[in-house]
Amino acid sequence: MTTTGLPPSAPAAGMSTQPAPPPAPASGWGWLRWGWRQLTSMRTALVLLFLLAVAAIPGSVFPQTAQDPGAVAQYIASHGAAGRLLERLGVFDTFGAPWFAAIYLLLFTSLLGCVLPRARLHFRAARARPPRAPARLDRLPSHVRLATTATPEQALAAAAAVLRARRFRVDTAASSVAAEKGYARETGNLVFHVALIGLLVAVAVGAGLGTKGQVLVVQGAGFSDQVTQFDSFTPGRFANVNGLAPFAFTLTRFSATYSPSGEPLTFAAALALRERPGMPVRPVSVTVNHPLDIDGTKVFLVGHGYAPVVSVRDGRGHLVFSAAVPFLPQDGMFTSSGVIKVPDARPTQLGFQGVFTPTASISATLGPRSTYPGLSDPALFVSVYTGNLGLDTGEPQSVYILDTSRMKGPLAITALRPGQTWTLPHHAGTLTFTGVTQWASFQVNHDPGTGVAFVSATLAVLGLMGSLFVRRRRIWVRATAQPDGPTLLEVAGLARSEATSVDEEVAAVADRLAAGLPPPPPVASDEEEHA
Amino acid sequence: MSSPAAAQLSNYLVNSSLLVLTGGMVTFAAALASSRSLPVEAEEGDAAADADADLAAQPQAGVEVPAVTGGGDRVPSVGAVARGTQTAVAPTAVAPRGGASGGGTGTPPAGAEPAAADVGGAPASREDRLNGVGLALTWLSFLLVAGGVLARGVAAGRAPWGNMYEFSITACVVILAVYLGLQRRRPSLVHLGLYVTLPVLTVLGLAVSLFYVPAGPLMPALHSVWLVVHVSCAIISGAVFTVGATATVLFLLQDYWERTGKAPRASRRLPTADALDELSYKLYAFVFPLWTFAIIAGAIWAESAWGRYWGWDPKETWSFITWVVFAAYLHARATAGWRGRRAAYIALAGLSCFVFDFVGVNIWLTGLHSYGGLPQR
Numbered sequence: 001m002t003t004t005g006l007p008p009s010a011p012a013a014g015m016s017t018q019p020a021p022p023p024a025p026a027s028g029w030g031w032l033r034w035g036w037r038q039l040t041s042m043r044t045a046l047v048l049l050f051l052l053a054v055a056a057i058p059g060s061v062f063p064q065t066a067q068d069p070g071a072v073a074q075y076i077a078s079h080g081a082a083g084r085l086l087e088r089l090g091v092f093d094t095f096g097a098p099w100f101a102a103i104y105l106l107l108f109t110s111l112l113g114c115v116l117p118r119a120r121l122h123f124r125a126a127r128a129r130p131p132r133a134p135a136r137l138d139r140l141p142s143h144v145r146l147a148t149t150a151t152p153e154q155a156l157a158a159a160a161a162v163l164r165a166r167r168f169r170v171d172t173a174a175s176s177v178a179a180e181k182g183y184a185r186e187t188g189n190l191v192f193h194v195a196l197i198g199l200l201v202a203v204a205v206g207a208g209l210g211t212k213g214q215v216l217v218v219q220g221a222g223f224s225d226q227v228t229q230f231d232s233f234t235p236g237r238f239a240n241v242n243g244l245a246p247f248a249f250t251l252t253r254f255s256a257t258y259s260p261s262g263e264p265l266t267f268a269a270a271l272a273l274r275e276r277p278g279m280p281v282r283p284v285s286v287t288v289n290h291p292l293d294i295d296g297t298k299v300f301l302v303g304h305g306y307a308p309v310v311s312v313r314d315g316r317g318h319l320v321f322s323a324a325v326p327f328l329p330q331d332g333m334f335t336s337s338g339v340i341k342v343p344d345a346r347p348t349q350l351g352f353q354g355v356f357t358p359t360a361s362i363s364a365t366l367g368p369r370s371t372y373p374g375l376s377d378p379a380l381f382v383s384v385y386t387g388n389l390g391l392d393t394g395e396p397q398s399v400y401i402l403d404t405s406r407m408k409g410p411l412a413i414t415a416l417r418p419g420q421t422w423t424l425p426h427h428a429g430t431l432t433f434t435g436v437t438q439w440a441s442f443q444v445n446h447d448p449g450t451g452v453a454f455v456s457a458t459l460a461v462l463g464l465m466g467s468l469f470v471r472r473r474r475i476w477v478r479a480t481a482q483p484d485g486p487t488l489l490e491v492a493g494l495a496r497s498e499a500t501s502v503d504e505e506v507a508a509v510a511d512r513l514a515a516g517l518p519p520p521p522p523v524a525s526d527e528e529e530h531a
Numbered sequence: 532m533s534s535p536a537a538a539q540l541s542n543y544l545v546n547s548s549l550l551v552l553t554g555g556m557v558t559f560a561a562a563l564a565s566s567r568s569l570p571v572e573a574e575e576g577d578a579a580a581d582a583d584a585d586l587a588a589q590p591q592a593g594v595e596v597p598a599v600t601g602g603g604d605r606v607p608s609v610g611a612v613a614r615g616t617q618t619a620v621a622p623t624a625v626a627p628r629g630g631a632s633g634g635g636t637g638t639p640p641a642g643a644e645p646a647a648a649d650v651g652g653a654p655a656s657r658e659d660r661l662n663g664v665g666l667a668l669t670w671l672s673f674l675l676v677a678g679g680v681l682a683r684g685v686a687a688g689r690a691p692w693g694n695m696y697e698f699s700i701t702a703c704v705v706i707l708a709v710y711l712g713l714q715r716r717r718p719s720l721v722h723l724g725l726y727v728t729l730p731v732l733t734v735l736g737l738a739v740s741l742f743y744v745p746a747g748p749l750m751p752a753l754h755s756v757w758l759v760v761h762v763s764c765a766i767i768s769g770a771v772f773t774v775g776a777t778a779t780v781l782f783l784l785q786d787y788w789e790r791t792g793k794a795p796r797a798s799r800r801l802p803t804a805d806a807l808d809e810l811s812y813k814l815y816a817f818v819f820p821l822w823t824f825a826i827i828a829g830a831i832w833a834e835s836a837w838g839r840y841w842g843w844d845p846k847e848t849w850s851f852i853t854w855v856v857f858a859a860y861l862h863a864r865a866t867a868g869w870r871g872r873r874a875a876y877i878a879l880a881g882l883s884c885f886v887f888d889f890v891g892v893n894i895w896l897t898g899l900h901s902y903g904g905l906p907q908r
Contacts, residue, residue, distance in 0.1 A: 056852050057848075061896070062845075095843050264750050289832075302838065453830075453840060460823065461824050
């Protein structure tokens, strides 16, 4: 803060600073205007910023449907009425909740209501002349006097030249020069706020027109970019789901390396990609941090795991199942769990619940655990159920969960090494653990808002730097002819942004002038004053 | 250097830095205690000298209508932050001359000299000597922990910013660097030594006791040039937020003392409330764009690693909350009725959000940023 009583500054990063006017209006129009002024006041913006910060907190504390629908379902189930109330309040979808949207839309309206008038003012100010020198320059916080034998006109011309050389906008009047610099501060401020609106638009475009899908692909299997091929698919409300990029790929090979302690070192998925029907197949690699970009559709490697290859013969000896079954990792060492459903087995359907460990060890308390994520000593621990799998009830089932409500079991449990066959009890058949392959999961995204978001974010940072680092300041030089002495020059400055000083700049301008103008003859009183 | 040896060296350096800094803090505290025993006259003499120095740094109306010849002498040299102190009771500096001359040209890095150089050539007081020692220890501690970070990088064969331990020790380096840098420009800030070493010691202590993990390779998601960009910006931001918040806390105290007139003697060594407020504002205003950039760099990285640039992961959410709160702070500074104390409370809320973002999210919330290196609960 400055020590003077002068108005210190333009606002640092924001909006209109004037306090809200008193509510006087009687007419509807008047109330509307009053409401608009309230909304666009800095005070309201502050309150909305706080609300925004507070409203975001539940989104980090409670599980979110967008990220982990399973955790949300579990939370609701285990918290009863409170869970259901939270669900109705939209807490599990905080960032899509109406109350969250209300806050940021009000905030952006408030922002717009400030930025537009300020942009108009700034546009005018940028074309107007710098304001005339105040009557008493010696009242300004930075003030230096000089004397010279040059005429006032010469002195002012020199001052204008000095200020122009320092890239000030200069206006010369009869007895004074006015100069202003640092317009980029307000420009940056406006750019920053407009860029925030751009960011909001980009997010809206992405949410409305974008698509997101996830798919798990076992090594050797293929995928083509169609809605039906995804394990989960989330289109934006206005997305054209029939217009997905027509590419297809096969997962040729997935490879992972680990440190001796089991920390993952590298992941890579080798794909055989066909970008468009009719185009040749070419090999590509997708790694973490290096997604595939096919005409704006991006394919990310997001996960991986093991898929035991299993074949099942039923009680009649028929081969009724033979496939690689993806198991989902449960910990960092890839202790993985999965189920095998054999609906074609006779006399009864068969279901298996399994734990796969790439490096087996059995813990007394935790059961089978893997001790290393690489395939050092793979084992499949599996238990068998017989009865009705419930696949024909019409209710959708997860391929990773065995519905045992209509089944008997577990009838038996065993551990298998690759190549081993297990004969099931009650002549139900056999299960052979043939070997292990890997799977990789991919996120396939199309977000048409990303480019706008990137440009907006870049502009926001640049604007912010302008609005916080550029100093807006004015310098005035007045030349007064003294009746029987040298011309008196006053140089004074005023910082128009917070926590800045123009002392140095005023001094530098004064020095420059002093160096360029003829000095007056020495006067005794000067010495006195100096001492 | 082989990597186990470098890792060992890094641990030694960080631990010795902790020890040295503890010594520094104790010395600063002793200096503060000894300032109580100063006779009142001496302090007021200092105050007068300081006020003179401050006045000299201000162009005074009518004082200078000098010959146009030299001019260099009366150039108001510095004091952007120290301005506005001439009306205040408390002196801002023991060594304002050093400050006015633009900050320790030729001052040895050990920094003992500027603190001891006092007004009018009088013999250095016990307090000044203690402060000098404290400052020297702080410099030493800074060099040690900086060496520790460097050795850690060598040991791990990568930028040493992969987990909470590495983040914390690097943040300590930056906090100390910011403080020591500011102090070289304005020697009177030596009196903030105690208040800066305290949070650094806390962070460093937590780092070696709770956050420590052996040097090792990174998970594949962290194999990216953005690790360097995003994380280093986040570390610097965190460090400057911390220094800013230290100034804010002192501002609130000093403001309270100035308003109530209950100032303890020790408070006279601190800059005025206005100067502290301005210092903290400058730090926040400097670092806010950097924090914004850190978040954006994180978003760009997230876009290439996880397939979306923003997904409201807990770490992202709390970075956003921190950003919004500091944005509120900057707006509050420009709003009538919010300047000063209220804005200061907002800034402290902002730092709390940052600390939660850094520590709390890693401990209590699960998300994609789960590589703090803490044992799983």
